[in-house]
Amino acid sequence: MHRFVPVLSILLPGLLTAEILAFIQIQRCMDPVIHNAINLEASGILTVPHGPAIATLAAMDMGLFAALLFVLSVGAGLTLITFALAWASCTLVPDRRWITFPAAGLWVGLLFFVNQNGPVLFPSLWALLIPPITWKSTVARMPQSSIHESPFHKLAHLIPLVILACAALPLLGKGMFIDIRDSLLLSSRTGLAISDAYYRYTLPAAEVIKPIAARQLKTYTSDIPLSPQTEEELRAWGWHRTQPGLRPHIHLRQEGEHLMVSGSTLKATGISKEEFAHAPGKALNTATLDGDRMGPFRSLILFCLVPGFPILLYALAFCPLRRIFAWIFDRPTASFLASLLCLLTGLSLLLPLYFLGEARKGPQKPEVLNTYLFSEKRSERLHAMRAAAKGKKLDVSETVLRRNLEGKDPAERYWTVTFLGSRPSETHWELLLQALNDPNPNVVCKTVEALSLAAPRLHQTKMAQEAILRTLRASEHPYVQWYAFQALKRLGPLPRIP
Template identity: 30%
Template sequence: MRHHFFPAAVLLAGVLAAHLLFSVLVYFSNVSLYQNLITIKNSGYVIVPNEFVLPTLQSIKPALCGGLFFALTTGAGLTLITFLIVSGWRRYSNQYWLLSSLFLVATVFFTIKFSYNIPVTLVCISTVGAVIFAVLKFFPDSDGAGYPIFRMFSGHLVVIVLIILIWMPRISSDVFVSIRDNLLLSNPIGEKINNFYYKYTLYPAETFKSLDQKLLKSCRIKVVNNKNLYQQIEQRMIAQDYLAVDEKFDADLIIDYDNNTLVFRHQGKAIHHCSSDKFLSGSKKILELISEKIDHNKFLRKITFLSLISASPLICYIFLHALFMAGLFFVESNTLRFAGASTVCLLMFTLPAISFYHQPAGSLDDTKLGKYLKSDIWQDRVAALKAISDQNLRIERYIEPDQLDRLIQGPLIAERYWLAKTLGSSRSPESYQLILRLLDDPQPNVVCMAMYSLGKQNHFKAPDEIATTEIIRRIKSSEHWYVQWYAYKALKRLGWTQEK
């Protein structure tokens, strides 16, 4: 019986270890971001996150929540792969020199792939070490009769393949959006999970972003005796959100100037050299090149994404299966308990996918759009709004003003979300006022899309300045980092730049 709970016990140990280790990593990343933003703020710039969110960067809770994101993605991937490799070693070899060699190879591999980013390497290799210990601790003895571990893995494999086959027809580039709309935003529990994710996801995201991906970057421009050149460089840097700060601060990027040559330094190391004329004529590409050169987190981003789409669902399945096995304690036959738990898991993972089959396939023409917008089925209305948004169509062509008003006040979050996004392509003078109404929506996802659409309202000359003022006001007053992030992006689309 022990072998049925062995995978869940090992995977739980690995995920818990990853949570603890990555939480420490996120915490120090948050502290570094806090110091950077305080310096930028003291230099007179608008900052995101604002003063309401900024203190949380020094708190433990956001670090723990951010660590949970990594634990369920990167940690899950490392745990699952290590579990499979060490279980195979334990079953077929059991030679400790081989296990030690594999661990050494993994250490060297991570060190190189993480570009000698020691903190990230230590976190990942420590997670691997914790999983190895857990496998050695919990691995059940073989009874010599058909080896139950193999039969158990085979049973899990059959269920997993069935789940994949049922989901496969509906897997597309926007599968995560569909899962959010259909499974999370359609019920209270799912909404809480969604809100938790969007409240805390930017904390871990800052940990592995490249310099170019960060919203705000600090810089020091050490150009003396040439005020005109200094101002030109500063203007180019601000346009890319590299904001000049105090000389005493160790900025993200430091620019030295000597004999008409600019030297770009990061953490004390010279990264790039070019003439001032070359930089002034192509600053955006040069800054992207510099970011590429100092990006040590490419591999971490890659394995995090791959783990999210593969390891995370698998580990969730293993945990639920063990839970249902325990719940079927009254069934004496282990085989029947395993089959019963597998059946329940199969239903839990596939029934949501079946609901996706209701969604209309292919593109919707004008006739269908009007029909779907008037449908009594909310999935039809959302599909129509999504099609209008994807094709940059004007929603006022397909819907009456009174229906628009009903949608804005409607109870369905997914509907309001896609309505907010479609308004960005509207050319109706009323669309600006509708967007402002959606900015006061109680759901942060809807507000984010309203901000996105407000940033696209640059086809009227008059509202631009009004929109900019409104967005800045909301950046400073909002208590949600994700909303502020979308608001700042909207400002940039309107052509706004930072000023001291």
């Protein structure tokens, strides 16, 4: 008797473990950030998150959805690699030890890899828990079959994956993700929902992944006294002294002739007193980058994301389809039809992306692009507006600008405000200010950036600061606040808030 390998039920324990680990890791990272943001806001200090976005980031669903980014990258990668090795030990070799012992060596090597810059808690837990949980799940659920299959037939399931990978690799060029966003994600309700969910829920995961120096709100405690001027300079670089009882990112202490910077994800790193006195914020950023112990974990996430996410999607489609076909056909036919259908579906999804790339490489002559600005075809209008935003000198009239900004196409509105930021004009200044009320967060993010670029050249810095500050304080969207905060820093010293 033969039963299908229950791939999804085998993977589920490892993926659930990944979700739990990611949620706890995100909560541990974001909890002190949120509490410090509340305290800083009460003290009149502007930082992000701020106001409504604090409640957004503190919500339970934010952490659960943000954790999916880890599940679909490092969780999927570790789970699938372990499943493949455990499956091979059960089916491809006469003695499991031939694969079990080398796999155990890889597991130990993974633990050493994530801790090569020093011990780190959560990366160690990822490496320590997910592989053995998935291995045990695979061995326990692997069905016994009376049907003898050749190794070739067993490995034949990899052929569609190889074909899809070869078809996808040429698309990973510069600009392709922008094409996907403009032509697919921002052109339909489903795409807009996916885009909005990505930008709304990924900020906490990004905070976990980013080096401390790259974060907007960075906290410290210090055993050495710091002058008010030094603390003010640190605040200008995003460093804030944490409140008692809250876990800081770093701890600053004196050790001999040096100041030592340490933290839960940092190696103790020394900086000279002269370097710190000259530029304290820059010195702390440099020290946290030099002492960062999370680099190998970031590399692991990227390594697992590229194969892990697509293969997991393939498995989620293949396994149910194979079950359905098995009600009608025999096992080999059911597997073949499910593989063929998944392959054709994957190729049909990839095919439009080739045409997107061709559209991006379309006509570049100004006289042709000027006619495209008034075209009935969305793709031609978008191509011309994007070319204008990237520096191509076209005759973009106010009629075209107003039509785009008042239209229903978020991609056209996005590239129109990009153009207004790159080509500042007193005539079009009010159009930029009005774009701050756009319903699409991508457009608002680009608008505050465009305002910060155009305002100094038009001598409208104060008006831009006031408009961007209002947007920051009113928005509940974390990325809108992040872009607005960056824009305010670009325009000058951050204002205090009442």
